[in-house]
Amino acid sequence: MEMEQRPLLFFIVSAVTLLFCAAASAQSFIGVNYGQVADNLPPPDATARLLQSTSISKVRLYGADPAIIRSLANTGISITIGASNGDIPALAADPSAASGWVSANVLPFLPSSAISTVSVGNEIFQLADPSLSTQLLPAMQNLRSALAASPLSSSVKVSTVNTMAVLSQSEPPSSGAFHPELLPSLRGVLGFLNQTGSPFMINPYPFFAYSSDPRPETLAFCLFQPNAGRPDAKTGITYTNMFDAQLDAVRSALAAAGFPGTEIVVAETGWPYRGDADEPGASVENARAYNGNLVKRLQSKVGTPLMPGKPVDTYIFALYDEDLKPGPTSERSFGLFRPDLTMTYDIGLTKSGSGSGQARNSSGAWCVPKEGATDEQLQADLDYACAQSVVDCGPIQPNGACYEPNTLRSHAAYAMNQLYQASGKNSEDCDFSQSATLTSENPSYDACVYPGGQ
Known part of the structure; x- marks a missing residue:
């Protein structure tokens, strides 16, 4: 029996190794958010082919859509799936509910689909429901135990996504600190992340920083364009872009809370290409500048001043527009691609020689x-x-x-x-x-x- 099992075991190990090598050869730090609040999205298999024509190597889902997860099988694309806010009470109260969730949403797809992370809830600490904040850690712990129970899923990380609003202060970056009233619950989550080697997931949006301060110099600072920079007197660092400044503020906040070594992952960032009249800066030109310069920044692998030499894993928002989202026009105008799979605008993600998308000639003036x-x-x-x-x-x-x-x-x-x-x-x-x-x-x-x- 042992001899008969070896070919199957060898096949599984080889498949996992090939997937790892494929992911490693890609730009493993560039991801994209795949939202589904829309009625015009292309089929998952078409999206999988589109993603393979790009340098995107990570996809974040807000749920655990089985059709999408299956479509990404054997592509080498890493997948973050989500447990919803509504799942948290049951996951926190009953370990068997967590085991059932893993059995339904993770195990059927491994190892073919490279599920790397389960994000539990979304922006829980910014909600007006304190009960969810207290239930978040038990839900994460129960899910982690359920994942650890199977060799196939034991390496899957568990985290949760936060907005920059968890910080009470972020400027200058060295002053970064979490809101004191959040710290009791937040420290428990941070301890869990530290213990399990899971990342702290954050959503920095320079677009919103510019919206609250719409000056030309702020726009240049947000778009990675030439500007005078903003000095941090404590560290002596002059920051030349908002993205680095926001991430280093998070790094400072983690250090101040006692968790200086926790990995940071950018779960969302992006810029809308269209907006309402009262949404300054929402334009194709600015969206192209922000996302394109962000990609170049990540590709340069310089990191940030407080995290040099390593690009932060970053998920750009979003793969497609979500035409059913409520709110201002910008909420429905973040898509890098249209439902017909052509580019909304080009930010340099298409692999050379690929026929997907419609990149324009960039020579001339x-x-x-x-x-x-x-x-x-x-x-x-x-x-x-x-x-x-x-x-x-x-x-x-x-x-x-x-x-x-x-x-x-x-x-x-x-x-x-x-x-x-x-x-x-x-x-x-x-x-x-x-x-x-x-x-x-x-x-x-x-x-x-x-x-x-x-």
């Missing part, structure tokens, strides 16, 4: 507004460019290919580039009273094509 350009400048530039006979502003009129997003900045960008291209492509033709600049990144999107690129 295009004339676009500077980040600090005011609405008054942009309106004057738009009016001036459209008044020239060589400029066709029809595409930015209603029903035109470039009318959406219907923002002054987007319309001005199209018109300014039209005039620059028609005027001989001299650098002085992209000045517009110092409100414009040249870029090598093609601003084309969807059916809206910006002339240039030669």
